[in-house]
Amino acid sequence: MRVLVSGQADTAWVDDEAVDLASRGITVNNIQPGPTITDMTAGHIEAIKPLIPLKRAWWRAIRASCVAAHDR
Incomplete structure (x- = not known):
């Protein structure tokens, strides 16, 4: 339950920050x-x-490479 709640809190915080920072591009x-x-x-x-809904888990290296590819 703790992970679910913290994930929802992260989402709410990110949504709020996205709105606040959008005007700055x-x-x-x-x-x-x-x-x-x-x-x-x-x-x-x-x-x-x-x-797990998709019945799979991510390897740490794959997750990192996806984030790095998004930043480019």
């Missing part, structure tokens, strides 16, 4: 890739996949 993005596979979570991903 600044775009604010919020990337929420969902579950991310790390050394600490790798053993648990299969157990939670049924709970």
Whole structure:
């Protein structure tokens, strides 16, 4: 539940900042890739996949490359 609430708070904050900064030509993005596979979570991903709508999780390196590609 804590992750869900913090994700919703992040979204609300980013939406608010996007409105405030739009007049200056600044775009604010919020990337929420969902579950991310790390050394600490790798053993648990299969157990939670049924709970994930797309039935997949992101590898940390893939998530980073998507964010980097967006910044270009």
